[in-house]
Amino acid sequence: MCGIAGFVDFTQNSSQNDLEIITDCIAHRGPNAAGYFFDGTIGLGHRRLSILDLSAAANQPMYSANDRYVIIFNGEVYNFQEIAPALDVKMKTTSDTEVILEAFVQWGPDFVHQLNGMFAFAIYDKQVQKFFLYRDRMGIKPVYYYYDGQRFAFSSELKSLVKLPFLAGKLTLNKEAISQFLYLGYIPRPNSIYAEIRKMDSGSYLVLNQHGLETINYWRLSDQVQADVWQNEAEAKEKLKDLVLSSVQYRMISDVPFGTFLSGGIDSSLVTAAAAQVADKPVKTFSIGFKDGKHNEAQFARAVSQHLKTDHHEFTVTEKEALNWVDKLTQIYDEPFADSSAIPTLLVSELSRQHVTMTLSGDGGDELFLGYGMYQWANRLQKPFVNTFKAPIATALSYLGNRYERAAHVFRYPSSSRIKSHIFSQEQYLFSETEIKHLLTPGFSAFPAIQESWNLPNRELTAMEQQAFFDMQYYLQDDLLVKVDRATMTHSLETRVPLLDYRLVEFALNLSPDLKVKNGVAKYLLKQVLYDFVPAEIFNRPKWGFSIPLGSWLKGDLQYLMADYLNEKVVTQLGVVNYTEVERLKKLFLGGKDYLYNRVWLLIILHKWLLHK
Template sequence: MCGITGFFSFQQPFSENQLKQMTGKLAHRGPDAEGFFFDGLCGLGHRRLSIIDLSSNANQPMTSANGQFMCVFNGEIYNFKEIRSDLEKEGVVFKTQSDTEVLLENFVKNGVESFEKLNGIFAFAIYDKLKEQLIICRDRLGIKPLYYFHQGTALAFASEIKALLTLPQVSKTISKTALADFLHLGYIPSDSIFSDIKKLPAACYAVLNENNLKINTYWQMAEKITANVIANETQALAELDVQLRRSVDLQMVADVPLGVFLSGGIDSSVVATMASQVSATQIKTFSIGFEEEKFNEAPFAKAVAGHLQTDHHELIVTAKQAQNLVIELIDVFDEPFADSSAIPTMLVSALARKHVAVALSGDGGDELFFGYGSYNWATRLQKPLLKKLYPIMAPLMAFGKKDSFRKAANMFRLPESNLTSHIFSQEQGFFSQQEVNNLLNQTSPFHPESEVFNRSLSAMEKQAFFDLNYYLPEDLLVKVDRASMRYGLEVRVPLLDHDLVTWALNLSPDLKYKQGIRKYLLKKVLYQYVPEKLFDRPKRGFAIPLAKWLTTDLKFLIDEFLDEKLVRQAGLVNSERVERLKNQFLKGGNFIYNKIWILIVLHQFAKKHL
């Protein structure tokens, strides 16, 4: 895994010194080597974290054998040996053992059609000296990041926003749409918080030449949903076992030590189980726990690790450790990001990096196999009888003292339009669309793109499809990438192998949620190898005791970042409404802690950048 930067311009507004400044901002992503290419028209920068072919021959930027193309690449191509073998049969001669060279020579041979052959996590840029054009590309699920700034015939790109912010051409003007989306969802599904900085969408490549910038799609998730589903349970169980084993085995290729994040939940336990079975040596596992018993999954992780006989490493997190990391969050993410599980993710990454350079994670299991409570809400809210009762039930629920009653009241008030995003927002306890409008004095609702499917989807499938397209790439995968790369750790996500994703999209929803059991089929696979009794407990997210900490060890964040004067000076939201929310929370309204957290993160960002 690495950090990449670059620019391409016929107007020559960029300099070699600017390229070095951009690349220097990504030193944490690649501590092993640094490289540059600059010819006036194009500049490419690279920071390397050596994983495959540790020799200097694999350093970047890399030049093709014919000298026409230059490449910088962040990620891993898991099937590079297979592609290399095919190219060698066609007469291609390789100088290194790296996947970068395979990626480049595959492009030389097959052009943009080569992207469809890639199985991996990647973001890369290829400069064609002869045609004077630049191509940038991103993996199918948006696992590896790629941001860009485009103005006229000039384009600059980077793995992280902080690199682009070094350029004087890039304005820090805030996107009002992104601000509204952040308050509603806790993450930014649009391009970025800055109007000038865009994200290259997942499964896309962009071509820039003297005439224009054109963005093309090479893979579409909606098109992978077939008319028929896999409904036979025996067949599905066997196929899922094979898919999981194949994906984990493929993603364990590395020339450096490798381990697994193990929370003790279903997804990470599946990955750890398969890794233990395909590995010739004992695997290392890593987990995080908390002093607060309600949030502490460390004993469960330890039990699974014991059964699998892994070399297990554990860290119990204190509020003090979290306090130290909170200050770093805005530097790590560059824009407002309210997923508080970023804190334990950073801590487990730091722990793992002491022992390995690569870790496998269980991200994707909830979205593919119906692991969230929001999927049940999606079904409930579509029932005709309940719809008639909403106006009566909502005010009654609102008076309930339990958080679950308040959540239900909010769910019953949701508008019909854009229901998937509203369900997600209220399941997380973020601001409703009406509350966003009040905070911003404007209406800017988030509209998920409409998709046409080859079959009618259930309410659960629609909600999961929303998460796969927005929550997963723009929250969970952003969190994992930034948190791990902060420490120079590469994290791979076997459950998001694109062939496994395609298979899961066509698994009958009745085998994902059956007899009231979420992730039914995934659990059946796991229980073939690990005793079911080790998971006999309610599902917990990878969460921290945020509500408690905000009234104790982290209360200083409220005092500093929700100070009335600071909020008013920032001018991002209605300061009077923020003051009312703050007072409500401090007087015992703990149930709004996620709204308070969003506002803290927003004003931490404002204090740094505005």
């Protein structure tokens, strides 16, 4: 895993110094080496975190054997050893970068279909001055870009583009992105917080020359939904088990020490169990716990570790150690980002980096196998009775205390066409569409538009599947994977996600929902595979996410954030939201409406970013 940045400037007003500026500000992504290519029009910059072929020969930018093409690459392609023998060229390194480049040279732009991995890479054809930029199928590796018809710029992180001299003074706030942030807690692609900068779509590549910019989608989630589904439980379980073992084995290819994040939950335990099956020595595992018992799952991770006989490293975090990261969040994520589980992710990454350079994580299991409670909401709200009587149901629930008042918000969905985003928003305790309309000042009142339906000609999905599909498109890619990428790369740690191998994704999309949730058991088939490795009784407990006690912290040691960023002077000066609504929200939260903590957190993060951008 590395960092890439660069530009194509047909006005030829950019310099190598500009390239070095935007590349070096993501040095944390690659502390082992830096490299640059500049020819007056195009600049390609690379920061390397050495994982495969640690020699200088594998440094980047890398040139093709015929010297016509140059590449910079972030990520890993796991099946490079299978591709290499099919190429008519003698390799000079044992890195996947060289294989990617020579495969492009010999097979053309559509060679990307042959790659299994997480990747973002740029290739430049020096002979015809054509530029290609690729992003992996599930958007595991990030790409931001700017294009004005004459100049194109890109980077692994937003902070690079903000530093680009030709963008100085030209970036403006994306008003739609602000409303999306308040609604979802993150900014979904293609938007970024800046109107002029976009997030590149997953499963696509861009082609740029002097005639313009073209986007080609080579893989879409919607295209993977087939008419037939896996229904036989025995056959489906065997297939899933094979895929998990294969995916994990691919992702253990490394020339540096590696381990796994182990929370003790289903997904991380399965990834760890598969790694233990494949490894020839005990797998290193890493977990953290908080002294707040409700948020401490360390004992469960310990139980899994003991059963699998891993080399386990456990770190008990104090509130003070966690709070140290709060002020750094807006710098790390570059735009408003409210997923507070970024804090424990930063902490476990910091611990892991003391021992390894690469880790495996269990991201994706809930979205692929219907693990979230919100999917039950999708099932409930589709019922005609609920649609007819949703208003009186919501009113009744609002009188029954905090827990039921939160549920009342879920029933207040604006229309069936926006029900997926509404369920997500209210399950996360965020602002509803109606609340946002009252909250934003007139100059910022933009509807949080987001695509919620897709053309699926082969099969109609159930309400639960549709909600999960929505999460695969947005929450997984634009929140969870962003969270993990920035948190791990802050510590120069590579993290791979075996459950998002595209073969596993395609299998899960076509697994019968009756095998995802069976007899009320969520992630049923995934659990059956896990129980082949680890006893089921270890997991007989309620699901608890990777979280922090944010609500209590905001009433305690973090209350200063409300004073600093949600006071009348700051809110009025920035002019994005109405202070009367902010004041009302603070009073309700501090007066006992504990479920409002995430709304307060959203406003703190937004104003903190606006004040310090």
